[in-house]
Amino acid sequence: MPIERIKTGIPGLDEILHGGIPKRNIVLVSGGPGTGKSIMAQQYLYYGLTMGEPGILVTLEEHPVQVRINMAQFGWDVRKYEEKGLFAMVDAFTGGIGEAAKRERYVVRDPTDVGNLIDIIKEAIRDVGAVRGVIDSVSTLYLTRPSLARSIIIQVKRVLSGLGVTSLLISQVSVTERGFGGPGVEHGVDGIIRLDLDEIGGELKRSLIVWKMRGTSHSMRRHPFEITSKGIVIYPNKVLKITRYGVFEERA
Ligand SMILES: Nc1ncnc2c1ncn2[C@@H]1O[C@H](COP(=O)(O)OP(=O)(O)O)[C@@H](O)[C@H]1O
Numbered sequence: 001m002p003i004e005r006i007k008t009g010i011p012g013l014d015e016i017l018h019g020g021i022p023k024r025n026i027v028l029v030s031g032g033p034g035t036g037k038s039i040m041a042q043q044y045l046y047y048g049l050t051m052g053e054p055g056i057l058v059t060l061e062e063h064p065v066q067v068r069i070n071m072a073q074f075g076w077d078v079r080k081y082e083e084k085g086l087f088a089m090v091d092a093f094t095g096g097i098g099e100a101a102k103r104e105r106y107v108v109r110d111p112t113d114v115g116n117l118i119d120i121i122k123e124a125i126r127d128v129g130a131v132r133g134v135i136d137s138v139s140t141l142y143l144t145r146p147s148l149a150r151s152i153i154i155q156v157k158r159v160l161s162g163l164g165v166t167s168l169l170i171s172q173v174s175v176t177e178r179g180f181g182g183p184g185v186e187h188g189v190d191g192i193i194r195l196d197l198d199e200i201g202g203e204l205k206r207s208l209i210v211w212k213m214r215g216t217s218h219s220m221r222r223h224p225f226e227i228t229s230k231g232i233v234i235y236p237n238k239v240l241k242i243t244r245y246g247v248f249e250e251r252a
């Protein structure tokens, strides 16, 4: 029996994943600042909404109002889905402080209280019947306590996967680091997509590589991508080679 998959809807990505993300997988989207992690996750959620698949976005680093504005700039208006009860923004940023925060429905008072965070995530998933989930970013959850990173990831995974949600967890790494962020985190997740920015001939080039994806084969190559006014577009027929002599783009 073929496995059930969730189509990301991001041009090029489903081809690289040989059809999409296996259902219930928890996928780490890892990369440095400005590599397109948040945009990728938002695009994934919004595509789901247009396909009748409800979703939740847990925001830990940006004000929920700002996230809605950012998404609207790509034409992804989540407000109408929030009004219909098909999308939930979980505000784990404001701590309930400020006028705008008072209008948020799902507010986590103290994101370092993982128990409380998980309760609110559960409530949001149940209310909207979420099929897709995003946490932006999980790094914030263990910033001050890296030794707990893996156990926090496992707790989050148990809830998301247990409730049938296929999720992208954003993980931040520093500009020079080639890892995935946080000790042991990469072992707890079902998949890892790594986003990079490299300078090539005085120009920054975007690329991504699927490092791991439980339940499916996938491209083993580094593919270039772009961010356009409509979001991310990946080129499955092109590869980016990073060698000690430089970074080169070639046809796959
Ligand atoms: N409308 C746009 N068109 C093209 N590129 C954009 C647009 N908006 C943002 N970007 C690019 O996306 C980057 C931010 O992407 P984001 O997903 O927020 O990164 P992060 O990995 O830090 O979450 C910006 O640095 C910029 O290069």
Ligand SMILES: [Mg+2]
Binding pocket: 037, 038, 039, 136
């Ligand atoms: Mg971001």
